[in-house]
Amino acid sequence: MKIPNFKTNESGLNRFFGPLESKIMNILWEGDEMPIRDVQHRLEREKAMSFNTVMTVMNRLVDKGVLQKRVEGRTSYFRPVQSKDRFLETQSKELTNELMEEFGPLVVSHMLDAIDEADEDLIAKLEQKIKAWKKER
Incomplete structure (x- = not known):
């Protein structure tokens, strides 16, 4: 899985994700599989966040291939496809390979x-x- 828009002007996970996506990923990397409501409650500690906003962002993260979704009854559960360490390793390797292909010896x-x-x-x-x-x- 490759995150297509690496942002050089950001830091940390915000280089790969938007600010809300980064917060959601950190929440899910800290715990086990979670429903949207649990993620929303953890986010609300900082700022009020609507269920629909959290649901939309989490479903986009599924579309990007970084979250898996499992439906049980009327509840959707989400979990990361990779651990945070593995994600960062994969992304840094992808970035390094791209830099080597484009700039070779300079890199x-x-x-x-x-x-x-x-x-x-x-x-x-x-x-x-x-x-x-x-x-x-």
């Missing part, structure tokens, strides 16, 4: 420049990854 160069600001653990992981990659070739 690698900029990533290496950014490593100057990284901690030693990240640099060690990168070295291990490069060694493993070389062995596979």
Whole structure:
């Protein structure tokens, strides 16, 4: 699943989702499968939110492929397709692949420049990854 509109001028989940979508995803990632009403109540702690608005946004998230919907009687239950960690891993991989396809060596160069600001653990992981990659070739 690829989120098509990555927003560079945002931060966190808002890079992939709208503000309300991000809040809904965080609520669902924190808990188990939930009906719309439960999500609405959690959102209302911050601001009054209509049931129909929450339902519309949650159904759009189903259409985007990030939520699954299960209907039991008259109640729809929703849960994320992936864990938050897996979602972020998938999206960052997609973004990296797109950058590599479009900009190639420039991306690698900029990533290496950014490593100057990284901690030693990240640099060690990168070295291990490069060694493993070389062995596979």
